[in-house]
Amino acid sequence: MNGYNWIQELRAIMMAYRNIGHDWQLTQEEMQFNEEQIELLQKYYDANGLLIECLMSDCFVANEVRDKIEYELFLPIAEIEKRKE
Numbered sequence: 001m002n003g004y005n006w007i008q009e010l011r012a013i014m015m016a017y018r019n020i021g022h023d024w025q026l027t028q029e030e031m032q033f034n035e036e037q038i039e040l041l042q043k044y045y046d047a048n049g050l051l052i053e054c055l056m057s058d059c060f061v062a063n064e065v066r067d068k069i070e071y072e073l074f075l076p077i078a079e080i081e082k083r084k085e
Helices: 003-018 035-056 063-072 077-084
Strands: none
Touching: 035 063
16 A cells, blocks of 8 residues: 555544544635634633633642643543533
8 A cells, every 4th residue: 555545544544533634724614614603612712721821820729620620621522421420
């Protein structure tokens, strides 16, 4: 198998099993996000940025809480919900 085919096959496997390797260099129309979805994504990004800034400041948060926030910060919602059960 040549290198290009191997790379394409690896990328397909990563997308199927790890949900990574997608081509995100698309125009807004190609992504098909509407204005509300774009606004929600921006709010999510901003909230996570603020949370990270707070965790890196000298505010007091119990170690247990800090560890949980850091561990779950970028987990998919479905995974967080599973952990609550």
